[in-house]
């Protein structure tokens with residue numbers, strides 16, 4: 111089926127190709143930026159030390175609280191770790207009001223979070239809550255506090271397991287007065303204002319939580335090596351040798367357990383190659399960045415993660431539509447128009463779930479795509495040919511994202527020599543893209559095999575598993591590590 115519109119779509123699709131040689135070039139640069147980030151602060155790849163120096167093995171036990179601030183929702187949960195790789199989790203989830211995400215003060219935001227924690231405790235742990243209230247009012251007996259893991263999925267400069275200052279907001283958040291402040295202290299003071307029996311014990315990035323949760327639940331003896339998120343944003347954390355994190359000597363930080371010789375590092379790979387020395391950079395990528403609220407930042411994330419793929423697609427479709435020389439959405443059915451109030455005209459108006467849907471639509475007339483075009487964009491009577499054209503560009507954008515995702519994975523595996531030293535490397539992943547985008551992992555694995563130091567043999571050693579609830583279970587596990595360390599220090603002081 112040859113037509114000018116399909117040819118146009120194919121031509122745009124070619125702009126999104128990310129061939130093997132480029133993957134390899136990306137890997138080289140990633141390794142360079144990775145090393146730079148381990149040596150000094152303020153680099154494009156932050157390589158943040160997390161002070162978490164061991165991964166769980168499934169025997170950990172206890173009841174912990176966890177909260178998760180990182181995307182569109184705020185989640186509060188309590189997790190009971192049973193000590194046999196299983197856990198039970200009670201949670202409540204709520205939308206973060208938009209005005210708190212982008213225009214309020216940090217006080218408003220953290221007060222809102224503390225209120226949600228209070229409501230959760232009243233509903234799910236009322237006995238503990240009321241006992242604490244009684245003791246507090248009587249000023250008697252020692253307080254029994256819940257240890258809480260705070261999953262805060264933004265770049266922070268971490269100074270200890272529960273201490274870290276916000277470097278910058280990402281993913282559409284923008285509350286300037288929080289930047290430079292210790293987010294654990296902000297949450298703790300909001301909790302204290304309400305008199306809640308909660309101690310913020312650990313500061314957790316969602317990737318570190320994913321790594322920990324996967325390690326707790328994953329089958330077999332092998333500890334998990336890397337945790338990654340491919341969702342609204344993208345990032346990864348991995349186990350690094352302590353002696354390679356040389357910048358630790360220059361950072362003022364709390365004490366941590368050095369006995370394992372390792373530490374989990376949060377790469378913040380969303381900011382890989384912000385200076386664009388190797389990343390692909392189409393006209394659509396450039397426009398998206400220029401009109402974002404953080405131009406020049408999170409350049410890798412802007413090509414890979416869920417928050418941005420819909421926006422790239424929107425810009426491509428709009429470009430095709432407004433092009434007078436293109437028939438796209440114009441002929442074939444006389445009354446096809448994009449109405450003025452269509453989401454196609456609205457920045458961020460295309461959700462990445464639309465890409466997943468179009469990519470997986472196998473029906474001959476692309477009925478699902480047509481329904482989605484009508485429901486989400488008020489575009490009706492779209493021809494089969496135009497749906498095919500949409501699918502061609504969707505595929506190109508999604509595939510590029512998946513192939514780009516192979517770059518940090520390959521680079522970290524090569525730099526740590528993991529594929530040489532192990533028979534199996536376990537990776538925990540989470541996020542809507544890797545979970546729902548058709549064949550995301552398949553395209554990623556194709557690209558991994560094309561990297562010579564990984565190859566077919568290396569790729570086979572990589573086990574990738576979805577790690578659900580990383581931000582809950584993982585945060586609980588880190589709160590557990592933190593409270594054990596606190597007890598250790600206390601015992602040492604008592605000697």
Ligand code: BGC
Nearest residue numbers: 263264265280339343344345
């Ligand atoms: C944040 C990371 C986070 C990732 C995935 C990025 O925008 O900077 O801290 O891990 O999103 O949620």
